[in-house]
Amino acid sequence: MSDTSTATRLVKGVVLLALLVVLLALPLYVEEFWLRTGFAVFAAIIGAVGLNLLVGTTGQLSLAHAFFLAVGALTYVYVSGDPGGSAIEYGGFGLPPIVGMVAGVVMAGLAGVLFSPIAARLRGIYLGVASLGLVFIGQHLLNTWTSVSGGFNGRLAPAFDLFGFSFGGNEEPYLAVLGVPFGQAERLWYLGLALCALACWFASNLLRSRPGRALQNVRDSEVAASVMGVNVQEYKAKVFLVSSMYAGLAGVLYALSIGSVAPESFSLLLSVQYLAMIVLGGLGSVGGAAMGAAFVSALPLVLQQYSGSLPFIVEPGQPGIVASQAAAFLYGGAIVLVVMFEPGGLAGLARRLKRQPRPPQESPPVSTTSSAPADSSSGGTPR
Amino acid sequence: MNQFLSLLLNGLSLGAIYALIALGFVIIFKASEVVTFMQGSLLLLGAYLIARLSEPIGFWAAAAVGIVGTAAAAVLVERLLISRLRGAPVISLAILTIGVDLIILTEITRRIGSDILNVGHPWGGDAVSIGGVGITTNRALAIVVAGILIGAFFIAFKFSSWGIAMRAAAEDGEAAALMGIRLGWVSMVAWLVAGVLAAVAGLFATGSPTPGVTPAIWAVALAALPAAILGGLDSTGGALVGGLIIGVATAMAAGYQDQIAFLGRGFGEVVPYVVMVAVLLVRPSGLFGTRDVTRV
């Protein structure tokens, strides 16, 4: 290890640690709305990190992420929820929420495994569009299978608790830290933070080790990866599994964040939002996915909250651009700008600010799916 | 039997509209290796322009402006964004078009607001009877015009210098460039043609029997995407066949809902995707798409 890499690693560690301290202390200061927004952001980060493993790291375009989120969310509410419903009756096992959470992750993974034979057969864009089909078929399934989903309006999500410690609902045992009562929002914040940190840690470990290197080479050159001894099909299937499990966990948190789940929430739009997160944040980077997720999922809420004091946004009901439209313009525009000028996304920008060398865009990887001619004249020279 | 014929005719007219959009997907893919997700907003843009202008300047002039305007918008996107990113990963380009789509869609949605804009077709809500089966004039015209346009496209594709250049470029971009084919020009014309096709699709997708221009017609292009894929993303003939298959399958599934009730109510909506996934399972590159050979 060279000195510079140790030094940057130390700086990185200190920054991360400081960030963690701030995040840990935040519930003492900020209001419920922001804590709830934060919890939604943590959920989105987990989902985005998972999608980034698949799309950013391995180069497998998937628009099915909303479907796997739905599987996670629905499994959680079915396994841990009680039977109920008025207009449409639905079932439930009423098992402890932690069982539901694990089941949600496992079922989403299973769904990914079931889809992966199709995924393995398809390349690039065909996979992208086939996975788009999964979102529509999944939504149809959920709307039809009302005994699980509660139908169009959905069903309530059971509050989470862990060995008698409640993260919502009854708020038992009563807890106050430094005079601040720790209610549902505060508790969920810590739950989200812990799971999110764990998910990011796991993913960044993965990227820096044997499986991660194999996945990145699958993206850059499938042929080279296989010739180096990587079983490409197997790795594609495995990363699909892992990505779906991340989505499943994100789905469980999504259900906890809303307090209910409805099939409608898991539309194509959600998949597109997740894609936007990882593109804006930076394909293939864990920190980037986190930044992108925070940006995309919090932006509409932040704009909405401050719409009164932002000059270009009008209050709801007035002619002009309202907050959610402004958010759509902003992240649509951000996607365009990022792809055009900073393919590394927010992560790339951060790296550039630190003045670290960055590979030029036109450098290899030479993709095997593009029609690189079979003679050496193009080797290394950009088109 | 009458119901069947009626559904078939309706499905074909719907399929003709899908085919126009799907053809746009395919042309763009062949010429610039971009899978565009912005056909929906181009279609909406075309329909919006026509509807907004048909009152002040008359329908025919509005149609002309709408088509030219949409084509211009497509060319603008190609020139300003796509052409500067030659060789970028396919995924980045696809996501770029999603971003552009989001911007256009949001703006037009904002402009339409809560209205339903009337396209102002001179044929209005008229209907014609073909072999005892009724169909709105608008949809009958859709079949005719789509037929003519697609026919003209195939002739141009086969014989015009652009068509030849484009096929060469799709075969091997590098070699084509070495032989003096201007890839930028090929790509620009492809986007132009796709813009025209999207606007024409918008023109017919919005009139009777649908009420008029609402942001919801953006979703029409979403059904055309599986049409392009199941035909084979690099096959122009495949786009036509795929469009018709999706159109007819959707109409049949909606019309014979009772017979397929075990698949759940409202199954018609997901038919395009079910058909597509089924086809892809058997033929991973679509019905007429070429399988790519790995070259190292």
Place this chain on the structure above:
Amino acid sequence: MSTTQLRKDVRPLTIDNVTVRFGALLALSEVSFSVEPGAVHAVIGPNGAGKSTMFNVLSGVYEVSEGEVRFGDEVLTGRKPHQIARLGVARAFQNIALSGSQTVVQNLMLGRHRLTTAGFVSAGLRLPKARNEEKRHTARVCEIAEFLELGNKLHVPVGVLSYGDQKRVEVARALSTEPRLLLLDEPVAGMNAEETARMAQTVLEIRDALGITVILVEHDMGMVMGIADRVTVLDFGRRIADGTPDEVQADPEVIRAYLGSGDETDPAAAAAHGTAEETP
């Protein structure tokens, strides 16, 4: 210099009557030759002769239509690329196929894939087993990088390296798999004379130090004739000659193939391989 001590598990490679068809196109037609253990064996031929196709067959990327490739007792044909890699066949690509955003060490560590075992769970959780393995193999990979004069660029993203360095990383990555058979696909293409000479030297050192077989596809005749023990010449998918460099150079059919193909090659390719027709 020639202290060649053959690695014990290096076996002869036998290409037996291999034919590859793409539709109507015959890329390889009944090609047979064999490669002795520990040899530097060159495969040459004009553009489109089938050299790359041959490499793709050897590494399992293409399936043969007929024929068989054997590495010792093991039949390579019919296996997937990653299975062949596990038998100790490594390949450096002609078009650089590295991960540009990753550092030199990370790229070389991919070469260790077949020798390591960490899976998703143990790597993701940083289990001690995975960490120790990582440490051990990183040390070895650094040695290999040192060997290819990349020692001062270990933590540089490959994408920012010079073209010549990237080619060396390609070779280093192939070596990182601890191969018994090394396939080098045009290792000096696009290099200047000095770099070429260095690479030629390196190839010999690899063979001598590791005692493995090297098969070389190369356009640069000077280099091929200088270092190859044996040369196989392909033209239009057929084997037209096989022998020592001297024998091959004297072969009338080889001379005809090279002179005849000169004006058929496309201009861009010819410009890039101006050295292709030179004989020393």
Place this chain on the structure above:
Amino acid sequence: MNTNKRRAITLVSAVLLVTATGCSTKAEEGGGDTTSEDGVKIGRGIEGDTISLGSLTDLTGVFAALGADITNAQALYWKTLNAGDKICGTYSVDEIVKDHGYDTQRGIQLYSSFKEDVLAIEQTIGSPINTGLAQQLEADSMVNIPGAWAQSLTEVAENTVVGSTYEVEMINVLDYLLEEGEIEEGAKIGHIYFEGEYGEGGLAGSEFFAEQHDMEVVEVQIQPTDTDMTAQVTKLESEGVDVIAITVAPGQTASIAGVAAASGLDVPIAGNNPVYAPGLLDTPAGDALKANLYVASPVAPFDQKPEILKAYQAEFDNDPTLGVMFGFAAADVMRQILEKACDDGDLTPEGVLAAKESIGTVDTGGIAVPLEFIVGESPSNASYIFKADDVPGGAVSVSDLYEGDDVAAFVEGG
């Protein structure tokens, strides 16, 4: 490196210590109810002499048309009220309007952004959002007026549904057609409906009605994104239906009427509340709509209340739908509940909830049907019935308040 590490750890611990000991702003939150000068108990959502009401609307999603009209109408209503009588003679009303764009998660988040600041909610659009909020509404004693009329909404005590449920409306409009001789006993009803509570509520109504009158229902389900109704109408035509019942959105209504006319299926079309918008008269289907469409509605069409239309158009320049009438009605219901709470001397959220439960029959002066809020029951059995026409507001009433003969039986049976 070791010293570096130690330094870093020291730094971080210092930050942690400062953070922990630094007094938290959140800890001081007191809250609690107080009593105003004139002896009325007040609490959350009242600052000085201003009452804050929340609004969770959709201005950018699929229900943007409805959301904009309701929001505009309510703004106008409170503007007028604030300039005049005020609530309790003292309090003016301030609105906190949030646009969720029909995104459930965003809707729930936005609720938490204002729930500490508002006394009640005057508008929540979106069934999944209302479902998701149910538990929180109960926990916060938050009286809420949903922009929907589903039976399940009436089962939450805090919800104040302004109108009859979808089931009741559908029965009313079909009953009206039967009474007028537009359809006969034993007829065949073709019902095109959205997936979800709205569509299925309407379907439950037509099925109940069919049972009572020896009729048969042919059902066709669609999704909100589906705007071309050719296949669906073709199916109904081949089944030979005598009337088309619809619980869809205006876009589909126009398509259904247009296709039916084009294919010669000249039968009445019976819809309930949000199926119609005056803008549809400009589409090619306009004539067909005027000829055949009958709509049951919880609020009167504009021809009954021209002054509201005039006041609205003086303020806003869009083509108003009945959402405007609903906005006025909902605001008026909210005003009456707040007045009742004030009379009872308790303007806390709990007091407002109690007022809502004890208010009895609410009369909005002919804007909405008379309402009575009993948990689990349709707040009304009556509907306004109107037809599309080229008049200001695009609709004319064809009957006074109409209550079908079967409604009572349905309410008791259900």
